[in-house]
């Protein structure tokens with residue numbers, strides 16, 4: 001049950017949101033045991049976001065996962081997420097932060113995994 005929350009100061013069309021959702025659904029498979037089947041995605045366009053004092057196109061991505069994937073998987077995931085931001089949103093890869101959170105306690109459908 002991963003969750004990806006993408007905030008960006010770029011405007012994102014509905015069509016592009018769908019493309020992003022699908023790309024993120026593929027990207028999550030880079031983390032062993034994770035898949036789009038349990039993935040929740042949030043996309044927040046037009047977000048007030050500054051990086052290095054500039055509001056040029058940028059993105060902040062939070063990836064939350066149950067458990068603790070191998071750190072090398074996070075390397076691959078960061079590369080892919082930055083590629084997606086560049087390809088889909090025209091955001092330079094050096095204006096994208098990716099932050100990972102791991103938790104042992106995750107609720108769904110009235111109880112915890």
Ligand SMILES: O=C(O)c1cc2cc(O)c(O)cc2[nH]1
Nearest residue numbers: 001002033034035038066113
């Ligand atoms: O995506 C995961 O991390 C995930 C999905 C899933 C489904 C399930 O029934 C479990 O007991 C654990 C679990 N983890």
